[in-house]
Amino acid sequence: xxxxFNTAVSGMLAAEAQFSAAARNVVEKAAQGEDVIQxxxxxxxxxxxxxxxxxxxxxxxxMTDTLLDITV
Numbered sequence: 001x002x003x004x005f006n007t008a009v010s011g012m013l014a015a016e017a018q019f020s021a022a023a024r025n026v027v028e029k030a031a032q033g034e035d036v037i038q039x040x041x042x043x044x045x046x047x048x049x050x051x052x053x054x055x056x057x058x059x060x061x062x063m064t065d066t067l068l069d070i071t072v
Contacts, residue, residue, distance in 0.1 A: 011053035019046035
């Protein structure tokens with residue numbers, strides 16, 4: 001279970017970095033008066049990736065709890 005948990009946490013960290021870069025891109029494009037649609041889509045994609053990784057952490061935790069309940 002540790003591998004799944006570590007992978008999920010790594011996914012969360014990667015999504016946070018993507019979100020930060022995409023949000024910065026939105027601000028920069030807006031300040032320049034450029035189109036922010038693609039940058040906004042990148043923000044939403046990063047949010048979705050973070051949500052998926054968060055769900056993976058939750059499921060991994062539940063699986064570990066269930067396994068401990070079975071073995072104890």
